[in-house]
Amino acid sequence: MANITEFEKQCYGMSEAGIRREYMEGLTARLSGLEMVCMSILSDAQELMAMGKPEAARKEINRAKCSLSEMMDAKQTA
Numbered sequence: 001m002a003n004i005t006e007f008e009k010q011c012y013g014m015s016e017a018g019i020r021r022e023y024m025e026g027l028t029a030r031l032s033g034l035e036m037v038c039m040s041i042l043s044d045a046q047e048l049m050a051m052g053k054p055e056a057a058r059k060e061i062n063r064a065k066c067s068l069s070e071m072m073d074a075k076q077t078a
Contacts, residue, residue, distance in 0.1 A: 012066065013059040019066050034071050038064045 004015040012019060023029065029037045045060035 011059070011062050013056075014063075016066060019063055020070070023063065023067055024070060034067055038067050038071075041067065 003017070008015045014022075023037050023041065024034060026037070028040060041060050041064040045057040045064070048054075048057035048060060
């Protein structure tokens with residue numbers, strides 16, 4: 001986890017650059033779009049909650065919110 005801020009560590013468990021690389025530039029995003037990526041992240045969060053892991057679920061939800069924010073920014077600049 002090089003070059004990760006304390007905020008990113010607490011909020012996402014990874015860097016925003018890592019979120020972009022792993023989620024927004026990944027195969028699912030390329031094939032199905034970022035909307036499907038966000039739905040997948042939220043499904044993972046639901047599973048984590050069901051397994052009694054609320055902190056991990058919170059970070060997954062924040063990753064989805066980060067992805068949604070990037071989508072909104074891209075639409076505004078287009």
